Amino acid sequence: MNLPEAFISRTKILLGEEWSLFEQALSENAPTSIRLNPKKEKVTPTFEDIEFTEIPWASHAYYLSARPSFTLDPLFHAGCYYVQEASSMYLEQLIKNQVTQSVKVLDLCAAPGGKSTQLAAVLPEGSLLVSNEVIRSRSYILAENLIKWGNPNVIVTNNDPANIGKIKELFDVIVADVPCSGEGMFRKDPASINEWSVHNVQLCAERQRRIIADVWPSLLPGGLLIYSTCTYNREENEDNIHWFCDELGAEIVEQPHRFMPHQSKGEGFFIAAIRKNEGQERPEKRKQKNRNDKKNVIPELLKSWINQPEDFTFLSENNSFRAIPNIHLESYKLLEEHLKIIHAGVSLGEIKGKDIIPAHALALSNVIAANAFPIWELDKETALKYLRKESFSDIPLHLPKNYLLVSFQNQPLGFVKNIGNRANNLYPQEWRIRMK
Numbered sequence: 001m002n003l004p005e006a007f008i009s010r011t012k013i014l015l016g017e018e019w020s021l022f023e024q025a026l027s028e029n030a031p032t033s034i035r036l037n038p039k040k041e042k043v044t045p046t047f048e049d050i051e052f053t054e055i056p057w058a059s060h061a062y063y064l065s066a067r068p069s070f071t072l073d074p075l076f077h078a079g080c081y082y083v084q085e086a087s088s089m090y091l092e093q094l095i096k097n098q099v100t101q102s103v104k105v106l107d108l109c110a111a112p113g114g115k116s117t118q119l120a121a122v123l124p125e126g127s128l129l130v131s132n133e134v135i136r137s138r139s140y141i142l143a144e145n146l147i148k149w150g151n152p153n154v155i156v157t158n159n160d161p162a163n164i165g166k167i168k169e170l171f172d173v174i175v176a177d178v179p180c181s182g183e184g185m186f187r188k189d190p191a192s193i194n195e196w197s198v199h200n201v202q203l204c205a206e207r208q209r210r211i212i213a214d215v216w217p218s219l220l221p222g223g224l225l226i227y228s229t230c231t232y233n234r235e236e237n238e239d240n241i242h243w244f245c246d247e248l249g250a251e252i253v254e255q256p257h258r259f260m261p262h263q264s265k266g267e268g269f270f271i272a273a274i275r276k277n278e279g280q281e282r283p284e285k286r287k288q289k290n291r292n293d294k295k296n297v298i299p300e301l302l303k304s305w306i307n308q309p310e311d312f313t314f315l316s317e318n319n320s321f322r323a324i325p326n327i328h329l330e331s332y333k334l335l336e337e338h339l340k341i342i343h344a345g346v347s348l349g350e351i352k353g354k355d356i357i358p359a360h361a362l363a364l365s366n367v368i369a370a371n372a373f374p375i376w377e378l379d380k381e382t383a384l385k386y387l388r389k390e391s392f393s394d395i396p397l398h399l400p401k402n403y404l405l406v407s408f409q410n411q412p413l414g415f416v417k418n419i420g421n422r423a424n425n426l427y428p429q430e431w432r433i434r435m436k
Contacts, residue, residue, distance in 0.1 A: 001026050001186065006198050011183075011232055018262065025262035030188045032067040033086040033266070036060035038121050039150060039366045040080045043409045045073060058089035059122065063265060071435045074383040078411040079148030079364055084114040085188075085230075087259035087266030091115055091175065092122050094226055094254050094273050102126035103172035104331060108161060108215055111138035113145030115177055120151040128328045130171070130335065132157045132164065143343040144431060150366040152312075152325055155335060156343040161215040167338050169220045170331070176215070177228045178208045184230035184268020187261060205235040209243055216248050221278045225250065228271040232260075237270040250274040299356060302348045305372040306365070312345070320350040320359075358403055360428050363412045373405040376416070383408040389432040392416065392423040 055061040111133040139158035254273035312323035347359035
């Protein structure tokens, strides 16, 4: 690996006698790791000739002895697991150490969704997760991954941190895995080596300070900021932590943890937690604006599609319907006033003519009612055909006409509409797989 001279000299100062071990580790293959969805753990993926080894700092998380083709595994598309770099899974430990009751959490720079899916799995019951991504195209990838994960207590937004910061003192926890110079990704992404420079490190550090300063007003007094990067240098890591404490008013509650490829099985990663000073009283309960909401006319059929419909508020817009958990309705309405929402709660479906078409997100949701739809269980070959959005003309005769929930190993994949001699494949066009 042809590393920049400036990177070598700077990192040697950081590592001292460990430099040679670090350099050797960079020449080795990057490990592959996955984290299972605890709400969909009835099925654990199996890959031929691949062994699973537990990751010690994360629940339901494993190293794989080789990298399989995840694209050709229907369970991956069903949201049964997420492919995530092992070091970054240490976020779970900070959450468990510092968060003991239901909270409102902002994952600020969330795409593609590794930390958001982990947060959705480990946060205390009743918590709300707001996952944000500033880049529009990436925000839709984030929404896709969270829809597959199936948790209804999630809102996905597409906003600049400064816009979020205008909503004063809303979040108990902000997780910020900020854009960085990417030194920790050199082994996994060799192209990042050519993009590295000392000047870029300095620009990244300044941008990281601006991002946190912009969103800081939205963190409650006494609230927690979990800050992370995938880089090694002090400017973007320890120096920034001290700047946040000195300039914004905070104290360190979780000392920085550094993951280095020669010390642990994973890529480079830095994570620390600080707590916002209790410099002012917590805000009074927000006054709700007078609303002239249109009365929602919700077809009763939609309510029968989810478990415990009494726990949800059903909303309609332009003939589309969604369900928001009652406990998060106030937060949802506040965010809707100020931010661009990409996805929230459970998308249920939409009316077209006299038909109500179930939403793909409903199929993958953890709260879909067990008997809402007849189920068509697919073998792997047919499941991949479905995921490629190919057509079907061989529907089993015992299945009724209308909407069917298709599944693989009892894990829902989506919907088709059985019209007798064939079935319309309703898998989202933009999600279809192209690999053969």
